[in-house]
Amino acid sequence: ATDCTGAYRLLIADAIPFGSAITFGIEHGGTDDVQASYASTAFWYGQPGPVTTQTDSLTIGDTASEQAHTYTSAAPGPVTALAASYEGNDGTQVVITRNTRATTAAVTFTMAVDPGNQGVILQRTSDQDTSYQRAEVTVNGTDLGQWLQPLGNPYHRWLDDQYTLPASVTAGQSGITVTLTPVSGSPAWSAASYRAISLEP
Numbered sequence: 001a002t003d004c005t006g007a008y009r010l011l012i013a014d015a016i017p018f019g020s021a022i023t024f025g026i027e028h029g030g031t032d033d034v035q036a037s038y039a040s041t042a043f044w045y046g047q048p049g050p051v052t053t054q055t056d057s058l059t060i061g062d063t064a065s066e067q068a069h070t071y072t073s074a075a076p077g078p079v080t081a082l083a084a085s086y087e088g089n090d091g092t093q094v095v096i097t098r099n100t101r102a103t104t105a106a107v108t109f110t111m112a113v114d115p116g117n118q119g120v121i122l123q124r125t126s127d128q129d130t131s132y133q134r135a136e137v138t139v140n141g142t143d144l145g146q147w148l149q150p151l152g153n154p155y156h157r158w159l160d161d162q163y164t165l166p167a168s169v170t171a172g173q174s175g176i177t178v179t180l181t182p183v184s185g186s187p188a189w190s191a192a193s194y195r196a197i198s199l200e201p
Contacts, residue, residue, distance in 0.1 A: 025088035031155055052121065056112040056196040061099030069109045070177075077103035077188065082127055084157035096158060100127050102188035106181040114198035115174050120165040121197040122178065126190040128152050128159035134186040138179040142169045146183065158192075167199075 028034040059065040061079040083097040113120050126133070131152025137144040147163045170176055176196070182189040 073107040075105040077101040087156040111196035117198035130187040134183040136181040
């Protein structure tokens, strides 16, 4: 888009969720190797008190964590170590090694939540080497539609994305049972961890 002076402006409409701080950057080119010059403005809308609380976390590939969360699947996929970085690290390649699983079969697990929640954010850390991962989301037996992640980056492969579960299926519950069923024909669903983040009143 351009403004009245003819200057080119990049508009990012999507909100960017964060906890206590954020570092933002834009890559130019496949490996951040294309020069660009521009300025940007960000607006923050918030309130003084905490609005989210992480109530549980599941580490994929960790036997104790998977057992504690009743993590099951007919074909969960092998545990594979991935050493990779996140996007937007200001040119510093911070390599993080974690275990992942990737599967085309349904996975089911439980997560603890705050009974007073006004909804729950289910956050996933995954390998975004393959784009357009897609899964049907069922919570406590209720079908909530599809979780679609269109992003892909073979250079900075770690990605945190999230799916918001409505209060209609989470409020008053101290725990939830989540089933993620990869959509037929879509890439294998990747995960290194899941976190349950309760939305506070």
